[in-house]
Amino acid sequence: MVTAIGARVTADELLGQYAPGDFFLATARETLLARGVARSFTDGDAVRLSERVADALAESSAALAVGALPFDTAGAPGHAVLPSTVASAPPAHPAAAAFDRGAVGVPVAVRPVPTPELHAEAVAKAIAALNDRDLRKVVLARALDVDFDEDVRAAAILRNLVKDNASGYTFAAGLPGGYSLLGSSPELLLSRRGDRVVSHPLAGTAPRSADPVEDAENAAALLASRKNQVEHAVTVEAVVETLRPFCRGLTVPDGPRLVATPAVWHLGTGISGELADRDVTAFRLAAALHPTPAICGSPTAAARELVGDLEPFDRGYYAGTVGWVDAAGDGEWAVAIRCAQVRGRSMRLYAGGGIVPESEPVSELDETSVKFRILLRAMGLPPEL
Numbered sequence: 582m583v584t585a586i587g588a589r590v591t592a593d594e595l596l597g598q599y600a601p602g603d604f605f606l607a608t609a610r611e612t613l614l615a616r617g618v619a620r621s622f623t624d625g626d627a628v629r630l631s632e633r634v635a636d637a638l639a640e641s642s643a644a645l646a647v648g649a650l651p652f653d654t655a656g657a658p659g660h661a662v663l664p665s666t667v668a669s670a671p672p673a674h675p676a677a678a679a680f681d682r683g684a685v686g687v688p689v690a691v692r693p694v695p696t697p698e699l700h701a702e703a704v705a706k707a708i709a710a711l712n713d714r715d716l717r718k719v720v721l722a723r724a725l726d727v728d729f730d731e732d733v734r735a736a737a738i739l740r741n742l743v744k745d746n747a748s749g750y751t752f753a754a755g756l757p758g759g760y761s762l763l764g765s766s767p768e769l770l771l772s773r774r775g776d777r778v779v780s781h782p783l784a785g786t787a788p789r790s791a792d793p794v795e796d797a798e799n800a801a802a803l804l805a806s807r808k809n810q811v812e813h814a815v816t817v818e819a820v821v822e823t824l825r826p827f828c829r830g831l832t833v834p835d836g837p838r839l840v841a842t843p844a845v846w847h848l849g850t851g852i853s854g855e856l857a858d859r860d861v862t863a864f865r866l867a868a869a870l871h872p873t874p875a876i877c878g879s880p881t882a883a884a885r886e887l888v889g890d891l892e893p894f895d896r897g898y899y900a901g902t903v904g905w906v907d908a909a910g911d912g913e914w915a916v917a918i919r920c921a922q923v924r925g926r927s928m929r930l931y932a933g934g935g936i937v938p939e940s941e942p943v944s945e946l947d948e949t950s951v952k953f954r955i956l957l958r959a960m961g962l963p964p965e966l
């Protein structure tokens with residue numbers, strides 16, 4: 582097997598080479614394209630998968646492995662690949678802002694799953710269940726199924742996602758069964774470089790507005806909102822608890838900061854730590870953290886059960902994680918949100934939101950609609966569908 586970090590190319594060129602099945606990741610730090618399969622791994626146990634991948638990297642000349650974990654391994658396996666080739670380029674932005682938009686075509690059908698009304702009803706049931714089942718938070722999602730009369734133009738959608746999203750983690754990941762996951766997530770699950778570990782959980786959301794005054798008001802209201810602060814604190818607590826045993830020291834800010842994305846404001850907390858044992862890889866840490874209360878809830882097992890009871894679909898790799906790990910154990914894993922699972926002529930878009938006792942069903946429905954806009958815009962579709 583030959584794995585090579587290619588000569589320095591541009592993000593634009595890597596996007597030009599991307600084809601469904603490849604792994605692509607654009608961040609503020611770099612752009613990565615991994616192609617071909619030298620070895621692939623699937624495993625229902627995320628920790629075991631991370632260890633198998635670490636062993637394989639140690640035995641091979643591969644520069645890195647790429648992969649994806651599903652939301653729940655009961656529904657789909659963790660998946661990782663030692664690619665045949667890896668190329669990296671400098672960050673796509675600022676140049677990407679001037680990219681031509683890729684043409685995506687017009688869908689022949691769009692179906693919400695469930696209907697918006699039923700999603701609002703599910704949120705109401707979730708609010709009641711928090712009390713009955715002794716939960717602090719649950720994250721409930723809905724989907725939009727979109728069909729085309731030709732294969733989904735994944736490369737064009739990915740190009741548009743990169744163009745539209747100057748920050749965060751814009752990705753495409755090949756999945757088992759011929760699927761790909763395409764999206765642009767604002768949320769870092771875990772990065773490890775040497776002994777420095779960073780996680781940046783997000784929870785708590787408000788819409789952006791084209792009117793600067795309203796936009797600033799929305800941001801200020803989010804920061805002042807007790808409901809959103811609670812939703813956020815539950816998530817940060819879980820990330821800190823999970824990372825603590827792996828780290829010599831952790832730096833956790835006193836409170837969250839506002840994080841701007843093109844469609845929404847979030848509350849975010851940047852957590853950093855010093856890794857105690859360099860044998861613990863980025864993938865192993867991501868497997869330990871996943872699923873955080875940003876996409877599942879708290880306590881985890883009860884929240885996952887409630888998600889299964891209330892959502893009328895399997896999440897697949899939505900609300901999972903996508904990323905890479907290298908032979909030294911360094912790597913970067915994003916929370917797989919603001920994304921769609923794609924195969925053939927169809928794609929399923931997902932959006933969810935954290936539910937706490939103070940949540941209101943209609944606001945939660947609206948929040949999912951706003952979160953869909955990242956994908957809808959990249960597909961050339963109107964913001965409300």
Ligand SMILES: C=C(O[C@H]1C=CC=C(C(=O)O)[C@@H]1O)C(=O)O
Nearest residue numbers: 784785786875918932933934935
């Ligand atoms: C579950 C999603 O977002 C999570 C990440 C940030 C903010 C969230 C919220 O405020 O509810 C969600 O926890 C999603 O976009 O599908």
